[in-house]
């Protein structure tokens with residue numbers, strides 16, 4: 413592999429990484445020329461030369477500037493490639509799209525990780541796929557050994573995203589509800605915010621795409637959510653088919669998602685996580701109706717919540733937005749925190 417500067421962006425990622433496919437779909441939508449480079453043993457030296465963190469995706473710009481972390485990557489590229497914009501024109505809809513982006517990245521990842529690694533069937537399917545991607549030239553015996561190692565390592569990490577015996581029924585119930593709500597919303601529009609993809613589509617889609625590729629969640633999506641399935645396919649190669657819709661049209665079926673999922677589940681969870689980190693606790697609990705959620709705090713989420721608060725603070729006119737944020741239970745959580 414060459415180390416010469418190229419005219420195209422390079423994205424190091426993997427088909428089974430939700431954040432990698434998210435950024436790849438963004439690059440495709442924008443028509444930004446790029447090479448998709450599978451991160452494996454063969455590309456490792458080049459990856460290591462540019463990466464500051466051991467995570468994918470890694471995007472390397474033509475001038476060799478490296479970028480990591482999917483949300484800031486998209487924010488940075490959006491400045492250089494503003495058209496077609498992924499941000500709806502009004503502050504209210506645009507911030508709701510950013511809220512859904514954060515929700516998809518952080519809460520949607522719980523569905524994804526849980527369904528991929530909680531059941532034996534899914535563990536085997538996923539570990540087998542990863543092994544074949546990582547070692548395409550290995551023989552069956554070597555693949556079996558590698559898959560077993562991957563499976564053990566990932567199952568050990570289930571606790572990290574909060575998939576455990578206590579939380580599992582809540583994750584699955586929440587996902588089923590989300591599928592039904594999303595199905596209704598997407599039955600009359602091709603993308604979350606109308607006729608072209610928005611910031612929020614990319615974040616939520618990365619996780620839903622991965623869920624669809626796994627046996628248990630894939631069957632759920634195929635069986636009960638045909639419009640979600642069509643959106644999953646559409647978002648692989650997104651394109652503008654018309655304009656963004658306005659809030660009054662979107663709100664009928666978007667508000668239930670915002671209220672029942674973002675406001676009732678994600679926001680209390682991310683605030684409790686943030687507080688647990690500040691208090692240096694090793695475990696925290698959140699009450700969701702009759703359910704108690706329990707997990708170890710996750711550091712990254714406090715950072716991404718702070719970034720979202722930064723975007724909120726940056727807005728000039730929040731009058732219409734604040735009414736909606738209050739209604740969905742997210743207003744207080746987005747206020748500036750003492751530093």
Ligand SMILES: N[C@@H](CCC(=O)N[C@@H](CS)C(=O)NCC(=O)O)C(=O)O
Pocket residue numbers: 428429430431432466467468469480481482483517712
């Ligand atoms: N917040 C980051 C998360 C990136 C991330 O967690 N990537 C995973 C794969 S999906 C990763 O590289 N994990 C380390 C590993 O698998 O070795 C983003 O949005 O890019």
